[in-house]
Amino acid sequence: MAFAAAGSRLLLCARRLERLTPVADTIKSTYGVDVHTFSLDVTDPEAVRQAFDGLPAAWTDIDILVNNAGKALGKAAFQEADLEDLDGMLDANVRGLIHVSRAVIPGMIERNAGHVINIGSVAGKWTYPGGTVYCATKAAVAAMTEGMKMDLHGTPIRVSTVDPGLVETEFSLVRFHGDEKAAAKVYDDLTPLTAVDVAEVVAFCAGRPAHVNINQVIMMCTDQSSSTMVHRRSR
Numbered sequence: 001m002a003f004a005a006a007g008s009r010l011l012l013c014a015r016r017l018e019r020l021t022p023v024a025d026t027i028k029s030t031y032g033v034d035v036h037t038f039s040l041d042v043t044d045p046e047a048v049r050q051a052f053d054g055l056p057a058a059w060t061d062i063d064i065l066v067n068n069a070g071k072a073l074g075k076a077a078f079q080e081a082d083l084e085d086l087d088g089m090l091d092a093n094v095r096g097l098i099h100v101s102r103a104v105i106p107g108m109i110e111r112n113a114g115h116v117i118n119i120g121s122v123a124g125k126w127t128y129p130g131g132t133v134y135c136a137t138k139a140a141v142a143a144m145t146e147g148m149k150m151d152l153h154g155t156p157i158r159v160s161t162v163d164p165g166l167v168e169t170e171f172s173l174v175r176f177h178g179d180e181k182a183a184a185k186v187y188d189d190l191t192p193l194t195a196v197d198v199a200e201v202v203a204f205c206a207g208r209p210a211h212v213n214i215n216q217v218i219m220m221c222t223d224q225s226s227s228t229m230v231h232r233r234s235r
């Protein structure tokens, strides 16, 4: 919505089109911008290739790529964690970002314009117990952001990472495999960031003049000071 408010046309993709379509309709009717949606599972490299190869002609020139797909699965100690969970995080957070970026960046190079904005996490900066592989995937996002900027050195393509701390979304519900109580506890007694808080910063990065590359933004709610330091008001 932050991009639509600034007048951008939006190419939106997600696994669940039935969740995305109403969002697209709201954006169109509120901001009057064009929106094109398609369903995509970024963990499927062939689907990523086909989706971007098959975009309608009017939608092939992508100026800004926001790599937002990602998840945490489980919070067990590394030696006890479900291997499927660990692989699932690698697939979405690392391989997904690689495949989507590789599908989009060549067009940016051809057009001599573009901005890749990766959504990392404070988990990439501070590892925490039970988050070993999730934190590793987000450290990988930080490394890929740094490396992409270097590999694109000399082009006008910008590369940024926005690294939030606690944001109240479905993130924890997914992490705890649908356990609503466990998910609610994460945000209990504090004021977390919202998706809008993060979107506004992403749009701010994209809205800087062409000669300004914001490399990294670390953002946390005021009640959080590191991955493991969280102030719960009544405790």
Ligand code: 8X3
Residues within 6 Å of the ligand: 120, 121, 122, 123, 131, 164, 165, 166, 167, 227
């Ligand atoms: C989300 C932040 O602290 O739950 O990436 O890992 S945290």
